[in-house]
Each structure stands twice: as structure tokens, then as C-alpha cells.
Amino acid sequence: MRLQYTAKQNKFRDEVRAWLQTHVPKQPLASFDTEAGFAAHRAWEATLNQGQYSAVTWPKELGGRGCDLIEWLIFEEEYWRANAPLRVNQNGIFLLAPTLMEYGTAEQKARFLPRMAAGQDIWAQGWSEPGAGSDMAAIRCKAIRDGDHYVINGQKTWSTRAVWADWLFGLFRTDPESQRHHGLTFVLLPLNLKGITIRPVRQLNGLPGFAEIFFDDVRVPVSNRMGDEGAGWSVAMATAGFERGLMLRSPARFQQTARQLVDLYQRHRSRADADPAIRDAVLRSWMQAEAYTLATYRTAGRLAKGGQIGAEASTNKIFWSELDLLMHETAMSILGARAELMAEAPDAGDIGHWLDGFLFAQAGPIYAGTNEIQRNIIAERMLGLPRA
Amino acid sequence: MDFTFEEQQLAFRDAIRRFLMVEAAPEMLRDIWETQIGRSAELRAKLADQGLTALSVPEAYGGIAVGDLDWVLVQQELGYFAIPDSLTATGYLAVWLLNQLPEGHVLKAAWLPKVASGEARIAVGHPINPLVADAKNSNLLLLWHDDELHAVQAGDCELSLNPSIDQSRRLYKVKWTPTATTRACAADIGAGLWAGVIDRAGLAISAQLLGLAQRMLDLGVDHAAQRKQFGKPIGSFQAVKHHMADVAVKIEFAEPVVHRAAAALAENDPLAPVYVSHARLAAGEAALLAARKSIQVHGAMGYTWEADLQMFMKRAWALDATWGDRAFHKARVAQHVLAQGAQLGPGETFN
Numbered sequence: 124m125r126l127q128y129t130a131k132q133n134k135f136r137d138e139v140r141a142w143l144q145t146h147v148p149k150q151p152l153a154s155f156d157t158e159a160g161f162a163a164h165r166a167w168e169a170t171l172n173q174g175q176y177s178a179v180t181w182p183k184e185l186g187g188r189g190c191d192l193i194e195w196l197i198f199e200e201e202y203w204r205a206n207a208p209l210r211v212n213q214n215g216i217f218l219l220a221p222t223l224m225e226y227g228t229a230e231q232k233a234r235f236l237p238r239m240a241a242g243q244d245i246w247a248q249g250w251s252e253p254g255a256g257s258d259m260a261a262i263r264c265k266a267i268r269d270g271d272h273y274v275i276n277g278q279k280t281w282s283t284r285a286v287w288a289d290w291l292f293g294l295f296r297t298d299p300e301s302q303r304h305h306g307l308t309f310v311l312l313p314l315n316l317k318g319i320t321i322r323p324v325r326q327l328n329g330l331p332g333f334a335e336i337f338f339d340d341v342r343v344p345v346s347n348r349m350g351d352e353g354a355g356w357s358v359a360m361a362t363a364g365f366e367r368g369l370m371l372r373s374p375a376r377f378q379q380t381a382r383q384l385v386d387l388y389q390r391h392r393s394r395a396d397a398d399p400a401i402r403d404a405v406l407r408s409w410m411q412a413e414a415y416t417l418a419t420y421r422t423a424g425r426l427a428k429g430g431q432i433g434a435e436a437s438t439n440k441i442f443w444s445e446l447d448l449l450m451h452e453t454a455m456s457i458l459g460a461r462a463e464l465m466a467e468a469p470d471a472g473d474i475g476h477w478l479d480g481f482l483f484a485q486a487g488p489i490y491a492g493t494n495e496i497q498r499n500i501i502a503e504r505m506l507g508l509p510r511a
Numbered sequence: 512m513d514f515t516f517e518e519q520q521l522a523f524r525d526a527i528r529r530f531l532m533v534e535a536a537p538e539m540l541r542d543i544w545e546t547q548i549g550r551s552a553e554l555r556a557k558l559a560d561q562g563l564t565a566l567s568v569p570e571a572y573g574g575i576a577v578g579d580l581d582w583v584l585v586q587q588e589l590g591y592f593a594i595p596d597s598l599t600a601t602g603y604l605a606v607w608l609l610n611q612l613p614e615g616h617v618l619k620a621a622w623l624p625k626v627a628s629g630e631a632r633i634a635v636g637h638p639i640n641p642l643v644a645d646a647k648n649s650n651l652l653l654l655w656h657d658d659e660l661h662a663v664q665a666g667d668c669e670l671s672l673n674p675s676i677d678q679s680r681r682l683y684k685v686k687w688t689p690t691a692t693t694r695a696c697a698a699d700i701g702a703g704l705w706a707g708v709i710d711r712a713g714l715a716i717s718a719q720l721l722g723l724a725q726r727m728l729d730l731g732v733d734h735a736a737q738r739k740q741f742g743k744p745i746g747s748f749q750a751v752k753h754h755m756a757d758v759a760v761k762i763e764f765a766e767p768v769v770h771r772a773a774a775a776l777a778e779n780d781p782l783a784p785v786y787v788s789h790a791r792l793a794a795g796e797a798a799l800l801a802a803r804k805s806i807q808v809h810g811a812m813g814y815t816w817e818a819d820l821q822m823f824m825k826r827a828w829a830l831d832a833t834w835g836d837r838a839f840h841k842a843r844v845a846q847h848v849l850a851q852g853a854q855l856g857p858g859e860t861f862n
Binding site for chain 2 (some may be wrong): 505
């Protein structure tokens with residue numbers, strides 16, 4: 124055990140910090156769930172790519188820096204510390220790309236990854252359907268082979284960023300006779316194809332962060348398939364593993380919120396201390412953000428020594444989503460009667476982002492596999508309890 | 512940056528685990544609970560055979576001189592098996608105190624070899640605990656007096672037993688008179704020594720609480736997998752699964768905190784007291800949740816003397832407030848987090 128950074132790691136941190144200081148927009152960008160905000164975030168992805176910072180863990184030949192997981196954690200720490208914009212292409216870079224690198228053909232990697240890194244293609248996910256949420260194996264949206272094309276009919280829903288995204292990755296049923304997780308295929312498709320209808324869905328904050336996607340005889344070339352026909356479930360599970368595992372929510376995000384929460388508490392201390400539970404929750408927030416960081420460094424160390432991410436990915440998902448709720452609920456308590464003010468309210472001052480974060484925190488225990496599903500996974504795969 | 516243990520450290524831990532699995536079965540714990548003195552000379556001899564009494568003792572005094580990182584793994588096992596022995600007070604805390612005394616101090620030659628061999632038991636008393644564990648069956652007591660360190664023979668103290676819900680803990684009210692002869696260290700040096708003992712005790716208890724949490728989780732999972740109702744194991748029901756999963760999550764995120772505290776103590780990190788207190792709070796929470804969830808999963812069996820769970824629950828309940836209760840440890844965390852200009856947030860964890 125050696126809990127010090129190497130000289131090389133410190134140098135990398137200094138480089139990242141200096142670059143971000145110069146390049147992070149001085150004014151926060153508009154939400155990427157608005158048309159203008161989406162465009163601004165796409166431009167930011169291009170800026171990141173010019174600095175070779177859009178996908179630091181990717182190999183150099185694909186536009187990355189070949190960073191190991193410790194360097195990735197350092198990058199993330201500096202990124203969140205700098206209050207840099209949210210990543211509009213996180214579905215692509217953190218979720219699809221690792222799967223593409225494992226299952227994609229050389230041609231697919233060359234075709235998709237550099238454009239993804241540059242923000243030229245922004246990706247959305249196509250998993251959920253009206254009848255397939257937690258029970259993803261109930262997917263019904265069909266992709267029937269017709270020569271060198273699949274013809275897609277059906278519906279996807281809860282597709283984040285899909286209103287303005289360029290591409291979609293997801294699971295489709297290529298064998299109409301198949302049941303459950305058999306007969307599914309992983310397909311990549313552009314969202315501007317003929318026969319696709321996108322209907323925006325407004326989220327809690329009123330913005331169209333989700334979309335429903337309707338497919339009506341949409342023809343997709345077979346070369347857009349990733350992995351074998353019928354093997355989509357195992358390809359998708361790899362993506363789900365990465366999502367819950369490390370990449371989706373780096374600890375730095377929660378450390379930054381915890382630090383801001385401590386600041387907020389200090390600024391409102393005379394009021395906040397009227398309720399001793401608030402101080403307690405502030406301390407818990409710092410401790411849990413720290414614990415999540417330590418656990419992630421431990422996982423990174425184990426992976427470096429050849430270990431695998433297993434069911435502990437599910438413990439991560441539960442821990443960070445509940446921590447995010449704790450921190451934002453605590454901020455709401457500190458803000459008291461002003462907590463309800465929207466960011467644009469004239470009297471909101473600089474507190475509006477807490478309400479945005481509070482709303483988004485409500486989604487944490489639901490997306491990327493509900494926490495109930497995660498608890499089942501922990502009980503069955505980590506603890507060995509019998510399936511229902 | 513490498514947050515993993517060395518192969519050798521893990522191999523030692525595994526060897527201790529295998530040894531305790533055989534030598535410290537729950538039936539043996541029950542037997543020791545029932546004895547007058549609450550300690551077993553036979554078990555102590557076996558622990559010494561494994562080298563556990565010699566871990567902190569310098570080589571010059573017959574020990575093997577390993578550090579806090581090796582200890583923390585051993586402590587988790589001592590917790591997992593709820594070992595009824597004063598090994599921690601003797602081999603970790605008392606030896607740490609003796610090691611801090613100046614070279615050639617008479618107490619070192621007098622006691623360190625006897626601790627290493629397993630012959631001697633030493634109790635450690637500080638007013639952070641109202642009573643002194645194992646005062647009676649110890650050969651020596653190291654006691655606090657206005658930040659001074661005193662070394663007192665048990666025979667020179669008046670001792671009265673205070674039964675604990677955890678029958679493996681033998682707590683005594685100690686009446687004694689400090690004299691120039693008993694004083695081993697003056698207050699100016701002693702204050703630092705006692706602070707160091709509180710941190711090491713905090714680390715040891717955190718690790719034991721983690722081990723206890725894991726044991727209670729394992730007992731709960733075993734019971735849930737075997738006990739059938741409505742024609743199937745109760746562990747197949749989601750409500751029961753989720754109780755156990757919640758405990759697994761708590762343990763998963765308490766363990767690295769405890770290990771970081773060990774690393775900080777080993778490196779004399781100035782923030783070690785904060786990290787130890789964080790570890791105490793996280794591990795305590797995991798252990799108390801494990802107790803509550805495991806007794807629930809055990810049903811009425813969990814409320815009996817017969818079920819093994821009771822021994823581990825009671826140890827956890829008792830340990831959670833020793834060497835500083837929650838308020839004490841929260842205050843130490845608060846002092847760091849709420850200090851003006853505190854360095855918090857991304858990138859500050861290891862600085």
C-alpha cells in the first residue's frame with residue numbers, strides 16, 4: 124500500500140489543472156437539455172478533444188492518452204474541481220466506447236470512436252421500452268433481417284439526450300420467435316434515418332431530457348451490428364457493468380458536491396445550526412464522499428493487479444445515488460424556504476443549482492438499474508442467496 | 512498510488528483466518544464466556560504460537576515488529592471470530608506505549624519479551640473509558656494520570672468487576688494511587704502517547720467492528736439460505752435479500768476507510784486522528800446495521816441465547832462506544848471538515 128502519487132502522476136495533475144484553468148468556460152453553459160445548451164456542450168467536447176482530454180483512457184491512436192485508472196481519477200478530480208461542463212457525450216464515451224473496444228470490429232472502431240471523441244457524434248442509449256424497464260429482457264422492439272439490412276419496428280423510451288443526439292445504441296429483437304435474453308442483437312444507428320420519430324419527454328425540471336423513439340420500417344445496414352446476431356444481451360451486459368462500475372460516476376463529482384455543501388453550510392451556519400441534524404448530515408456527506416473515493420482507488424488498484432469488477436459495481440451504484448440524495452436534501456434543508464426557488468428566480472442568487480441537483484438526485488436510484496435491482500444482484504451474486 | 516495490500520500481508524491474514532476458524536469456533540467462545548476469569552490460557556498460548564502477541568514487539572525483544580497495516584488485517588479477523596482475549600490491549604496498545612519510552616527504559620526489558628512470548632497480559636486504562644478492561648487478569652496496568660503514564664501492578668490496585676452484556680469483556684473499576692515509583696512518563700511526553708493510544712485503539716476497534724459486521728452478515732445469509740417458510744428459503748424473498756444487501760454495501764464502503772486510517776497511522780500522517788474517527792464512525796455504523804438486520808433475518812432465533820449471533824451482536828454493541836463514543840469521533844471529524852480554509856474536495860483525499 125502506497126497512498127502517495129508518483130512524480131509522474133503529480134505532473135499529469137498539474138498539466139490537466141493548467142489546461143482546464145485556461146479552457147473551462149468562465150460562465151456556466153446553458154443546460155444540455157436545451158437546443159442552445161446542447162450545441163454549446165458539443166462545442167466544449169470539441170475543445171476537450173483538441174486538448175486530447177475528451178477520452179483520456181482511450182488508446183492514443185483513437186484520440187485518447189492511454190491513461191490508467193489512477194490517471195483517470197486524477198483527471199476527473201481536476202475536471203470537477205474546475206467546475207467544467209457536464210459531459211454531453213457521456214453515454215458514448217464512458218458507456219458505449221468501452222464496449223466498442225471490446226466487441227467492435229476494427230472498421231467500427233475507426234468509424235465511430237474518433238468522431239465520438241471530437242463531439243461530432245453525440246450518442247443516446249436505446250434500452251428501455253414501455254414494457255421493458257427493470258426487466259430489460261422483455262424487449263420487444265424488432266430488427267428483422269432483410270438482405271444486408273435490419274428493418275426496425277417498435278418503440279424505445281427514456282432515451283436520455285436523444286432529442287438532439289446523432290446516434291443511438293441499443294438492443295433489438297432480431298429473432299421474433301425468441302424469448303427473454305435470447306435472440307437480441309446490439310445495433311448502432313443514426314437518429315436521422317427515415318421512419319424514425321422522436322418525441323421529447325419533459326423531465327422534472329421541465330426540459331426535454333428524455334425522448335421516446337418510434338421506429339417505422341427503419342432500415343439499418345447489417346454492418347451497424349456490434350457483436351454477433353443474437354449475442355446482444357452479453358454485449359449489453361458489458362455496457363451495463365461499465366455504467367454501474369467505475370466510469371459513469373467518478374468520486375470527484377460527489378467530492379465536489381460535498382465541498383460545496385460544506386461551504387453552503389458555513390455561509391448559512393447561524394440558521395442551519397438551529398437544526399442539529401443539518402450539521403450531522405453535512406459531516407456524513409463529507410465522510411461518504413471520501414469513502415466512495417477511497418473505495419474507487421481500491422478498485423482501481425485491484426484492477427491494476429489483474430482483478431475484475433464484479434457485483435461490487437452494484438454496491439457503488441447504491442452508495443453514490445443515496446449519497447447524492449443525502450447531499451442535496453441537506454442543501455435544501457439549509458436553504459429552507461428559499462430552496463424552492465428556480466435558478467432564474469431574481470431572488471435565488473447563486474443557489475439555484477442546488478435545486479437542479481436535488482431534482483437530478485431523485486433519478487439516481489432509478490437510472491442505470493434501479494437500486495432494488497442492484498440489491499437483488501448483490502444478494503444473489505455477492506452473497507449467494509437463492510433466486511426467487 | 513496503490514491502495515492494495517501486499518501479497519505477503521494478505522497471506523498472513525489468510526493464515527490467521529484459517530487458524531481462528533479451527534481454534535475459535537463459537538462453542539469455544541461460549542465456554543470461555545462461562546469461566547470465572549473470562550480468559551483462556553490455552554487460547555492465549557495458541558495465539559502466541561501464531562506470533563500474534565509478538566507482532567509489535569521490536570526484534571531486539573523477541574518480536575517481529577510489524578506495523579499498523581498488518582495489524583489492521585489481524586484485527587478484522589479478531590473481530591470476525593470475536594476473540595475473547597486481551598491481545599489488542601496487550602500486544603498492540605501496551606506495546607506501542609512501551610515502544611515509545613526512551614531506549615533502555617526498564618519497563619521495556621521487563622515486559623516486552625514477556626508480551627512477545629504470550630506470558631504477560633497488560634491492561635491499559637484511560638479516562639475516555641470509565642472502566643479498565645482485563646484489569647484483574649493482567650500482570651501490569653498502564654494507567655493515565657493527568658496525562659502522565661503510570662505502570663502499576665494489579666496487586667496494588669483495588670478492583671471491582673462490572674459485568675458487561677458482552678461476557679467476554681471483563682471490566683473493572685480501578686482504584687489506585689499514583690506515586691513517583693509508578694510514574695513511567697511525565698505529562699508533557701505522556702499527552703502525545705495517550706493521543707497515540709487513543710488513535711490506535713480507534714483503529715483496532717474499527718477493524719474489529721468491520722470483522723464483526725462481516726460475521727453477522729455471514730450468519731444472516733446462512734440462516735436465510737437454510738430457513739424455509741412458504742416452501743422456500745426466506746433468503747429468496749426480496750425483503751430479506753435487501754436487508755442483507757444493505758449490510759454488504761455498508762461494509763464495502765467502511766473497509767477502505769478503515770484501511771486508509773491504518774495507512775495514515777503507519778505514515779504518521781497529521782490527519783490520522785481524523786481518519787481514525789471517520790473509520791470508527793463508518794465501521795460502527797456497519798456493525799450496528801449488521802446486528803439489526805441479522806437479528807431481524809434470524810427471527811425469534813435471533814433473540815435467543817442459543818443462536819451464535821448474540822455473541823457477535825453484543826461485542827459490536829459494546830465496542831461501538833469504547834475508546835471514544837460517536838460524539839467524540841464526530842467532533843474530531845468536524846474539527847477538520849468545518850475548519851476555516853479546510854482543504855476538502857476532489858484531489859485532496861491523499862494530500
